[in-house]
Amino acid sequence: MLLGIRWGSLRTKIIAWSFVPTAIILVAVASVMLYAYQRVTEDLVLERDQELTRLSAGQLMTELTEYAGILADVARMVESKDPAAQQTALQRARNRLVVFDAGVVILNTYGRVAAADPERPEILGQDWSNRSYFREIVRTQGPAFSDVVADGLQGAEVIVVAVPVKGSQGEFLGTLAGLFRLGTTAVSPFYGSIVKLRIGESGTNYLVDRNGRVIYHSNTDRMGDDFSGQAVVQQVLSGKVGAIRTRDRDGQDIVAAFAPVPGTPWGLVTEETWAALIHPSQGYLQFLSLLLALGVVVPALVVTVGVRRITRPIADLIGAAQAVAAGNFGQTISAPSGDELEELAKQFNLMSAQLQESYAHLERKVTGRTRELATLNAIAAVVSRSLDLAEILQNALDKTLEVTSMEAGAAFRLEEIGDPGQARSPTLILMAHRGLPGEFTRQAARLSLEASLASQAAREGQLVVRQVATYPVSDLRQLMEREGLRLVVSVPLMAKGRMLGALNLGTRSLRSLAPEELALLASIAQQIGVAVENARLYDAEQARRRQAATLLQVASVVGSTLELDEVLDRILDQLRRVVDYDSASIQLLQQGKLQVIAGRGYADVKQALGMTIPLSEEFPNQRVVEEGRPVNLADAPVLYPAFRGLPYAQMRSWLGVPLSVQERIIGMITLDRREPGGYGEEEVQLATAFADQAALALENARLYQQAEQLAVVEERGRLARELHDSVTQSLYSLTLFAAAGRRVAAAGDLVRAQEYLAQVGETGRQALKEMRLLVYQLRPVVLEQEGLVGALQHRLDAVEKRAGLETSLVVAGIIELPVIVEEGLYRIAQEALNNALKHAEATAVTVHLRACPEGVEMEVVDNGTGFDPATAVNTGGLGLVSMRERAERMGGSLTLISAPGKGTTVRASLMVGVPPQPRYSPAALNPS
Numbered sequence: 023m024l025l026g027i028r029w030g031s032l033r034t035k036i037i038a039w040s041f042v043p044t045a046i047i048l049v050a051v052a053s054v055m056l057y058a059y060q061r062v063t064e065d066l067v068l069e070r071d072q073e074l075t076r077l078s079a080g081q082l083m084t085e086l087t088e089y090a091g092i093l094a095d096v097a098r099m100v101e102s103k104d105p106a107a108q109q110t111a112l113q114r115a116r117n118r119l120v121v122f123d124a125g126v127v128i129l130n131t132y133g134r135v136a137a138a139d140p141e142r143p144e145i146l147g148q149d150w151s152n153r154s155y156f157r158e159i160v161r162t163q164g165p166a167f168s169d170v171v172a173d174g175l176q177g178a179e180v181i182v183v184a185v186p187v188k189g190s191q192g193e194f195l196g197t198l199a200g201l202f203r204l205g206t207t208a209v210s211p212f213y214g215s216i217v218k219l220r221i222g223e224s225g226t227n228y229l230v231d232r233n234g235r236v237i238y239h240s241n242t243d244r245m246g247d248d249f250s251g252q253a254v255v256q257q258v259l260s261g262k263v264g265a266i267r268t269r270d271r272d273g274q275d276i277v278a279a280f281a282p283v284p285g286t287p288w289g290l291v292t293e294e295t296w297a298a299l300i301h302p303s304q305g306y307l308q309f310l311s312l313l314l315a316l317g318v319v320v321p322a323l324v325v326t327v328g329v330r331r332i333t334r335p336i337a338d339l340i341g342a343a344q345a346v347a348a349g350n351f352g353q354t355i356s357a358p359s360g361d362e363l364e365e366l367a368k369q370f371n372l373m374s375a376q377l378q379e380s381y382a383h384l385e386r387k388v389t390g391r392t393r394e395l396a397t398l399n400a401i402a403a404v405v406s407r408s409l410d411l412a413e414i415l416q417n418a419l420d421k422t423l424e425v426t427s428m429e430a431g432a433a434f435r436l437e438e439i440g441d442p443g444q445a446r447s448p449t450l451i452l453m454a455h456r457g458l459p460g461e462f463t464r465q466a467a468r469l470s471l472e473a474s475l476a477s478q479a480a481r482e483g484q485l486v487v488r489q490v491a492t493y494p495v496s497d498l499r500q501l502m503e504r505e506g507l508r509l510v511v512s513v514p515l516m517a518k519g520r521m522l523g524a525l526n527l528g529t530r531s532l533r534s535l536a537p538e539e540l541a542l543l544a545s546i547a548q549q550i551g552v553a554v555e556n557a558r559l560y561d562a563e564q565a566r567r568r569q570a571a572t573l574l575q576v577a578s579v580v581g582s583t584l585e586l587d588e589v590l591d592r593i594l595d596q597l598r599r600v601v602d603y604d605s606a607s608i609q610l611l612q613q614g615k616l617q618v619i620a621g622r623g624y625a626d627v628k629q630a631l632g633m634t635i636p637l638s639e640e641f642p643n644q645r646v647v648e649e650g651r652p653v654n655l656a657d658a659p660v661l662y663p664a665f666r667g668l669p670y671a672q673m674r675s676w677l678g679v680p681l682s683v684q685e686r687i688i689g690m691i692t693l694d695r696r697e698p699g700g701y702g703e704e705e706v707q708l709a710t711a712f713a714d715q716a717a718l719a720l721e722n723a724r725l726y727q728q729a730e731q732l733a734v735v736e737e738r739g740r741l742a743r744e745l746h747d748s749v750t751q752s753l754y755s756l757t758l759f760a761a762a763g764r765r766v767a768a769a770g771d772l773v774r775a776q777e778y779l780a781q782v783g784e785t786g787r788q789a790l791k792e793m794r795l796l797v798y799q800l801r802p803v804v805l806e807q808e809g810l811v812g813a814l815q816h817r818l819d820a821v822e823k824r825a826g827l828e829t830s831l832v833v834a835g836i837i838e839l840p841v842i843v844e845e846g847l848y849r850i851a852q853e854a855l856n857n858a859l860k861h862a863e864a865t866a867v868t869v870h871l872r873a874c875p876e877g878v879e880m881e882v883v884d885n886g887t888g889f890d891p892a893t894a895v896n897t898g899g900l901g902l903v904s905m906r907e908r909a910e911r912m913g914g915s916l917t918l919i920s921a922p923g924k925g926t927t928v929r930a931s932l933m934v935g936v937p938p939q940p941r942y943s944p945a946a947l948n949p950s
Contacts, residue, residue, distance in 0.1 A: 044321045048313070064267060064277075071279035071292060072265035079281040079290045082229075085215040086183065086286065089200060090165035092118055093126075093185040097198045100128065100187050105136040105146075108196075112139035123210040124180045124201035127173075128187065129156055131196055142175065154287075155184040159197045163188075167286035169231035170204055170246065179204040179246065181212065181237055204237065205245060213238060225294035226270070230255055232287035254278045258289030267296065342370060397425045397542060401549045411435065411557040416454035418550045419525065423456055426543065428527040430457030430507060432466060434476070435523040435554065450474055450524060457528075458505065465498055475512040476524035485513040485543055487535060490528075506530045513547040517555035525550065589723040590620035593691075593716045598622075601701065601709045603693040604672070608681075608720075609635065609643070610689040616643055630669065640664045646678040646690050652710055653678045656700035674698040679709045681717035688717060752789035756782055810844040811837060814851060814869055825859055828866035835873025846912045847880050847930060853901040854882035854928040862886025862926060877914070877933040885925045891918045905930075 096115040100108050108128045112119070116139060119126050128137040133151025135142075150156060153173070158166035168182035184199040202212040216229065216238050228239040234250025249255045253268060258280035265279035275296040282289050342355040354371045358364060401421055408414055415433035423431050434450035448471040452463060471477050479486045488510050493499040502510070507528040515523040525547055535543075594606055605623030607630065609616040616635040624630045637644045641664055645653045658665040658676040665673055673694040681689040691713050693701070701709070763778030805813035811833055818829040839847070851869060858864045864886035872879045894902055902918065905928070909916040914932035 067277050067294075068265040068267070068279070071277055071294065072263065072281070075265070075279035075290055075292050076263050076281040078227075078292070079283045082216065082290065083284045083286065086167065086283070087165075088215075089121065089183045089212070090185055092121065093183060093198050093200050094165070096126075097185050097187045100195065100198065101189060103130060103136075103195055105130075109137040109139070109141075112137055119200065121211040122183075122200035122202060123212075124174045124178065124203045126198065126200045129153075129197040129199065131194055133197075136196060153182075155182050155199065156197050159184055159186050160194075163194070165285070167288065169233050169287060170235040170237060173199075174201055174203060181231075225276075225292060227290070227292040229283070230259070230289050230291065232259055234259065237288065254280050254291050255289065258282055258291060339367065339370065397546070400425065401546050406553065409557050409560045411554065411561065412453050414553050414557055415523075415550070416456075418546075418553070419454050419456055422525065422527065422543075422546055422550075425546075426527065426539065428511075428529050430505065430528040431455065432458060432462070432526050433523065434469070434526070436471065436521055447471070450476060453523070459501070462498075462501055465501065474524070475510060475526065476514060479512045479514040479524065480521045483514070483516070485511060485540060485547070487511050487540075489532070502528065508532050511535070511543065513543050515547055515551040515554055517551040522551055522554045522558070589719050593719065594620055594622045597691065597693070597709075597712060597716075600712045601677075601693060601705045602695075604695050606691065606693045608689065608691055608716075611647060611687060616647070616689065624669065626669075642676065642678055643690060643692070646680050647687050650680050650682065650687060652680070652706050654700050654706055657698040658694070672696050675700050677701045677706065677709060679706075679713040681713055681720065683717050683721045688721065691716065752785055755785045756789065759785060805844065805848055809837075810839060810848055811871065813844075813848055814871070817852065817855065818867075818869065822855060822859060822867055827859070827864060830868045831871070832868065833871045837871060837873055837878065839878060843878075843912055843932060846908050847878070847932070850905050850908055850916070850928070850930045851880060851882055853905050854926075857901065858882070858884035858886055858926070862888070864925070877931065879932075880930045882928045883925065888920045888922050888924045888926055890922065891920050894918075 096111070096118060099115060100111045102108065105128075112126060112128065119139065125142070126139050127135055127142070127145070127150075129150055130136045133149060133153070133156045135145045135148045135150055138145060150173070153168065153171065155166040155168040163186050166182075166184045168184070170179050171182060172179050173182060174180040180201040180203055182199050182201055184197050187195040187198050189195050202210050226240050228244065228249070229237040230249055231237055234248055234252075234255050236244050236247045236249055239245050239247070250259075252271070254266065257264065257266075259282075261282055263281045265277060267275070267277050270276050270278075270293055276293045277296060278291060278293045280289060280291045339355060354374065355367050401418060407417065415435070419431050419433045422428070432455040433453050435453050437449055437451050438447070450469040450471055452467050452469075455463060455466075471480065475486055475488055490499060490502050490508055490510060493502075505528075507530055509529050509532055511527045513525045513527070514521050515525060527543075590608055593608060597603070597606060603623065605621070607618050607621040607624075609618050614637060616637065618630050618633045618635070621627050621630045635641055635643050637647055640662065642653045642655060642658070642662060653676075655661060655676040658670070658673055664670065665676070674697055675695040677693045677700070679691045679693075680687050681691060691709070693709065695701075759778050759782045763775045763782065766778065767775040808816070811831070815831050818831060822829045855867065855869075858867050862884050864884035867882065867884045870879075870881040870883070872881075902916075906916040909930050909932065912932050914930060917929040917931070918926075919929070920926040
């Protein structure tokens with residue numbers, strides 16, 4: 023006991039718990055109100071200063087516009103580019119320009135000083151084109167305002183207002199600039215305009231240029247200072263309008279408002295001290311302190327008096343409670359206080375009387391709960407044995423019937439059933455039953471949810487109990503009555519707030535189910551619902567795995583060839599593995615119509631091929647192409663009369679899936695069945711996924727076919743050019759030499775005739791050599807029969823060796839290459855050998871062919887005259903570009919080693935297994 027107070031007593035605690043919170047609340051309320059008042063005051067001040075500063079900036083711009091207007095009027099008097107005329111114009115307008123205390127200057131179209139008033143001969147002709155206001159005039163053709171610049175007399179700092187000078191036709195003649203002096207000694211209309219606006223009378227205000235230099239300051243000593251480091255200046259120069267609470271350069275707490283001056287690179291800042299702003303709130307703080315004192319003293323007095331009356335009867339209750347705690351449940355007390363304590367005593371007496379009964383009831387509750395938990399554990403063990411939905415529901419039904427002592431039951435799953443494109447109705451599908459005859463399975467195999475007892479359970483979200491006698495008259499009711507069932511309980515199977523099915527239980531005795539039994543059934547249904555959801559998710563995941571595996575295998579088969587006809591056959595064959603159909607077709611979009619290019623299942627496939635289908639409302643094909651999505655028809659003849667006649671009469675269910683490549687529709691695939699009902703949602707998804715793969719394979723095959731055709735045309739053109747450039751020229755030379763020899767022989771000059779005949783022989787041999795080269799430009803049969811090594815040896819024997827060159831072929835390793843790689847290497851070797859034979863004047867040539875871990879390497883080496891590779895590559899001669907491009911298309915590289923007089927080595931290195939790059943881009947082969 024301290025100071026005569028028993029701190030652990032109830033009286034003290036009541037006082038503490040009633041008084042202390044009140045005092046805390048009062049202090050908190052006062053603090054919050056003070057804080058709110060300060061925040062509101064600060065926000066209002068910030069908003070006010072921000073708006074005033076923004077308006078002041080606008081007013082300042084209005085004043086500045088007057089100066090720009092004076093200059094604009096004078097600029098209209100300057101109608102010539104002649105500097106003398108411009109100087110005269112300035113002198114005539116001197117009275118109007120007197121407001122510009124630092125003078126005026128005129129810059130010509132190139133930014134050079136053309137005239138000045140007062141006259142400043144030292145600056146005439148100077149290049150001021152780098153001045154920001156001149157560049158701004160040139161860019162905008164409107165008034166411009168400068169930063170603080172040293173363009174005044176003798177380099178004095180000034181502020182410039184400039185306007186464009188234009189001719190009578192609106193052409194740009196130059197710039198007229200008016201200058202205001204800067205500094206504490208400057209007394210000018212410019213500063214007078216700022217002062218008369220009375221900006222920030224109660225504080226500090228200043229105007230800065232885009233570099234943070236002070237143009238005007240209420241403290242004249244600050245004019246010309248650099249304020250660029252201040253946060254406020256940085257924000258206003260970034261074009262922002264606002265107000266913040268900060269500290270000035272002297273460390274005082276201030277409110278700074280800022281706004282850019284419209285149409286100029288300047289910013290206006292006003293500052294007021296925070297102490298002056300919060301001075302009016304001091305009286306409000308004293309008032310709050312008085313309220314706080316009253317709020318503490320008054321409750322303390324009231325609580326002290328009231329607690330004395332409350333605590334007297336409590337001692338009696340303490341003694342009685344101790345007796346009850348000792349086991350004397352018949353203990354009673356009396357507390358005639360006429361308030362809640364008296365009611366508390368009465369309730370205490372009731373508690374004492376009922377306590378023993380409660381103990382007994384608790385025993386029964388524990389026993390029931392233990393049984394319920396055991397049942398739920400048993401159900402959980404049963405449903406967790408399998409992920410097969412039918413097995414789960416059958417096991418769960420059997421166990422539920424066992425623990426609830428019901429005689430019969432059935433388990434249903436809920437499924438949405440209906441035709442594609444139409445509203446689907448929820449239907450209960452029978453999955454398991456026990457204690458019911460076979461006739462029940464036929465009648466209850468599919469039940470509409472709305473017509474079943476489970477519908478009410480689904481709406482109410484809880485189980486429903488109903489007597490069979492109250493069922494609507496139906497075959498199902500008669501069947502249950504024959505089986506002797508008199509009561510049915512329908513329990514919805516729920517998971518994640520969604521109904522998955524129902525569990526219907528029946529008994530042959532009319533009895534009321536206790537709340538404990540109903541709660542147990544609800545818990546059982548919840549356990550089964552979770553198991554059903556897991557099984558459903560497992561089935562869905564397995565289905566997706568099967569679909570993915572099937573689509574992967576199908577895509578592999580479809581994409582394993584580039585022959586168009588074979589691709590079409592494989593698409594239709596593999597499509598049946600994904601989605602079953604009676605007939606199907608592939609239709610390509612050509613010139614606004616669909617043309618059937620492949621089909622399966624038609625009575626006369628040949629007749630169907632080539633058939634065109636117009637994009638009209640008579641056929642659903644139009645919807646597929648225009649909407650770019652699948653169209654699924656449950657009964658096509660009902661919606662489209664065109665399907666009622668030949669050749670469509672057998673089609674009922676119809677599905678059209680678009681073929682698209684890079685968001686471009688190239689055609690579609692159609693599937694149909696003779697039975698109505700349409701295709702399922704999963705079938706549509708599979709067909710769509712398959713169509714994406716098929717479209718790519720179809721487009722690749724089409725592009726490959728076009729590329730082959732273009733390659734043939736290009737090769738023919740190249741051979742024609744080679745024939746014209748080589749053999750034709752040689753043959754023409756033969757005719758000339760023969761004619762000349764015939765003339766000199768007729769004249770009796772046999773010596774010259776022999777020279778011409780020798781030239782005829784040499785030219786004929788050269789023509790024969792070139793003809794052999796051209797013949798080998800074509801793909802030799804030996805390349806197909808003997809491969810790359812045999813073809814190279816055959817070429818060396820048939821061409822180079824006959825031309826008198828020493829040849830050799832060196833092969834290292836086992837060379838096994840794809841056909842397209844062999845042909846590419848052969849073409850590179852062919853071009854290199856042609857160069858050695860025609861241009862290098864070589865006497866020996868060697869071909870090296872080496873297998874290496876990374877791929878294959880081929881070298882063609884000659885001992886000819888050689889050349890500068892850089893010059894040859896730049897001019898594109900000797901077929902070097904075509905050889906390099908051919909190597910790169912096969913995923914390899916080409917290296918050229920040569921020098922004048924040192925021979926030549928051409929090396930091609932390829933990575934085996936790297937697919938060749940397409941010779942033409944897809945855009946070049948796009949039929950559109």
